[in-house]
Amino acid sequence: MYYIDQNGDKVRPYIIHRTSMGCYERTLAWLIEKYEGKFPTWLCPEQVRVLPISEKYADYAKQVEATLKENGILATVDNRSEKIGFKIREARLNKLPYMLVVGQKEEEDKVVSVRSRFAGDEGQKSLDAFIDQICKEIRTKEIRKEVENVNEK
Amino acid sequence: MKITLKDGSVKEYAEAKSVYEIALDISEGLARAACCGKVNDKVVDLREVIDYDCELSILTANDKEGLATIRHTTSHVMAEAVKKLFPDAKVTIGPSIDTGFYYDFDHAPFSREDLDAIEAEMKKIIKAGAKLEKFTLPREEAIKYMEEKGEPYKVELIRDLPKDAVISFYSQGDFVDLCAGPHLMSVKGIKAFKLTSSSGAYWRGKSENAMLQRIYGTAFNKKEELEEYLVYLDNIKNRDHNKLGREMELFTTVDVIGQGLPLLMPKGTKMIQTLQRWIEDEEEKRGYVRTKTPLMAKSDLYKISGHWDHYKEGMFVLGDEDKDKEVFALRPMTCPFQYYVYKASQKSYRDLPIRYGETSTLFRNEDSGEMHGLTRVRQFTISEGHLIVRPDQMVEEFKGCLALAKYCLDTLGVGEDVTYRLSKWDPNNKEKYVGSAEVWEETQQNIRDVLNELQIPFYEGEGEAAFYGPKVDIQAKNVYGKEDTMITIQWDAVLA
Structure with missing residues (x-):
């Protein structure tokens, strides 16, 4: 290998062999162990799960999911006919960052009830406000800290 | 001779004494707690006889080397228990390691139930409280001794020792093992132990050799220390990506696809x-x-880069050099x-x-x-x-x-x-x-x-x-x- 220098001579360049982050598989393994599977939101393969409190609100849940996806958020909806407590427990076991619980009140007011792995119950928010919040968290690659005793909240 | 102790005090003796006897001379409590000694920075067995001026420390379970001695003796007790329960098992090596000890056996895989049975047997052995005795044999006798016991791995180990090596054995009751030591004076010194897992391991770590079964265990001086360690172990096991990553459906492996070829599942792929x-x-x-270059190349490239001469073993070669006009290899x-x-x-x-x-x-x-x-x-x-x-x-x-x-x-x-x-x-x-x-x-x-x-x-x-x-x-x-x-x-x- 060579390049032509100012004098028209052939000169051998130097090389840096490097990686930015190394091997992806190994990095994934490392992150699993570091975070015990509770990844920062921007890395989560499922960032938000929408949980309708009964089948009556399945359509609204679907709409919420679709709006989240349009905004680039990795969202799913749990439309099984299980009790809401069961769905919340399972989402928590799956180490999901956010759960959006939706029922009659949420559908009427066009809001969502936010529960997070970080702070537990975060209260009702307009869907737009929630999207702004999570998109900022994802864009800045924020590593949100968990508040103590989250599960009691 | 003059023995300078850790605290700077000096003991003088007219005749040669073992490390254990010196510990006993200092105090009975120290002798009871003693696991091994350190003479001028060299770790020695309690049975080591000293007839020269030196610095001596008596090491207990509170010292790294002392705890290692307890664990090493525990590995011998485990080997005795395994031989009792599984007489066909062949013994190989069983050292202490940072987190405990292991012993490799030539035997079929051990189940958790087997490990529990071995633990129970070990408790019996410890309760019986045999003394450990050290003895040496000349090379040929040592080989003959292990041949008669039907332990081919031990024979191989002895044959590989340097010609001038002292070949020492430790016995506890009927069980005898080739070993350089050091060891506790009695199996009674083992206070708290647990067999933690077992897995396959190649003889001498080489895959062309026989697959052995390794049993891991650990030992501590106190029950509370063991309990604490087991909780910690459980915690890190749950974090292990190889367990958690599968549970979370991030990746899996499949026998027919091959070892070292994990499949990333949708969630892992997304990450x-x-x-x-x-x-x-x-x-x-x-x-x-950005570039996007081929995953494979002809052998010609690797010949220029030097990989063909120096790294061929590490490459997946496609084709047969003797028959095919062109041979390829996946890139390393x-x-x-x-x-x-x-x-x-x-x-x-x-x-x-x-x-x-x-x-x-x-x-x-x-x-x-x-x-x-x-x-x-x-x-x-x-x-x-x-x-x-x-x-x-x-x-x-x-x-x-x-x-x-x-x-x-x-x-x-x-x-x-x-x-x-x-x-x-x-x-x-x-x-x-x-x-x-x-x-x-x-x-x-x-x-x-x-x-x-x-x-x-x-x-x-x-x-x-x-x-x-x-x-x-x-x-x-x-x-x-x-x-x-x-x-x-x-x-x-x-x-x-």
């Missing part, structure tokens, strides 16, 4: 895609251009491919630096015994890159690479968990390296300056450089404390 897109974007922001690295991208057209000094990045999949044919989860694999993908630069640009570009790596680690929240090593040459082994001492020292100083400028704490490793230049290795530990290199940034003023 890696997120990482890749991010890294590619960050590189492009920093002036990298990206360098020569990206070099040909560079060489495709003539470059002037104004074109440099050129920063090539590639999300590159590589293949390395490693030993199947070494395969583990996502960390020891035969196929993997890296954020590869080569920067082709003028000598006057080298320091600045090297700094850019380090800054990018640091940014990536900090963003992932693991910046505090890694250590940076400046991997230097070994000035006492100059013939192993290319280039003059002046150039090596100057380059290393340049890298040192860059690390300091970026305020990166680092340590220096002599003899860790590649033969053609120093590098920075960024290392991290897994849950079990095992260190892996995550990122390497290599200075190369030679190979272009």
Whole structure:
């Protein structure tokens, strides 16, 4: 290998062999162990799960999911006919960052009830406000800290 | 003789005494707690007879070497229990390790129920409280002794000992094991132990040898210490990516596909895609251009690069050199491919630096015994890159690479968990390296300056450089404390 220098001579360049982050598989393994599977939101393969409190609100849940996806958020909806407590427990076991619980009140007011792995119950928010919040968290690659005793909240 | 103790006091004896007898002379309590001794910084058995002036420490379970002795004796008790319950098992080796001990047996795999039965048997042995006795045999007798016992691995071990080695054995009751020691005086000294797991292990760690069964265990001086350790062990087991990553459906492995070839499932794939897109974007922001080069090449390329002569064992070769006109191999690295991208057209000094990045999949044919989860694999993908630069640009570009790596680690929240090593040459082994001492020292100083400028704490490793230049290795530990290199940034003023 060579390049032509100012004098028209052939000169051998130097090389840096490097990686930015190394091997992806190994990095994934490392992150699993570091975070015990509770990844920062921007890395989560499922960032938000929408949980309708009964089948009556399945359509609204679907709409919420679709709006989240349009905004680039990795969202799913749990439309099984299980009790809401069961769905919340399972989402928590799956180490999901956010759960959006939706029922009659949420559908009427066009809001969502936010529960997070970080702070537990975060209260009702307009869907737009929630999207702004999570998109900022994802864009800045924020590593949100968990508040103590989250599960009691 | 004069014995100087740890606290500086001196004991004088007219006749030779064993370490144990000296401990007993100091106090009965110390003799009871004694696990081994240290004579002038050498760890010795309690039975070691001293007839010369020296410094002596009596080591107990509170000392690292003392605890190791307890664990080593526990491994012998385990071997005795295994031989009692499974008379066909052949004994091999059983050392203490940082976290406890293990013993390898030639036997069918052990179940958890087997381990429980072995534990129960060990408790009986400890309760019976046999004394451990040490004796030596001349080489030929030692071989004959183990042949008669039907222990071929022990025979092999003795044959491999140096000609002048003292061949020592320890017995406890009817059980005898070839061993250099040190050991406790009695199996009664084992207060708290647990067999933690078992797995396959090759005889002498080589896959062409017989597959043995290794039983891991640990021992502590107190029950509470053992309990605490078991809770900790349980915790790290639950964090182990090889367990948690499967439970979370991030990846799996399949026998018919092969060891070291994990399948990324949709969730794991999504995570890696997120990482890749991010890294590619960050590189492009920093002036990298991307290449996409073949996953395989003809043997001709590897002959030029030197891999064919030096790394053929590590490559997956497609075809038969004797029969086929063209033989291919899957690539174990990206360098020569990206070099040909560079060489495709003539470059002037104004074109440099050129920063090539590639999300590159590589293949390395490693030993199947070494395969583990996502960390020891035969196929993997890296954020590869080569920067082709003028000598006057080298320091600045090297700094850019380090800054990018640091940014990536900090963003992932693991910046505090890694250590940076400046991997230097070994000035006492100059013939192993290319280039003059002046150039090596100057380059290393340049890298040192860059690390300091970026305020990166680092340590220096002599003899860790590649033969053609120093590098920075960024290392991290897994849950079990095992260190892996995550990122390497290599200075190369030679190979272009």
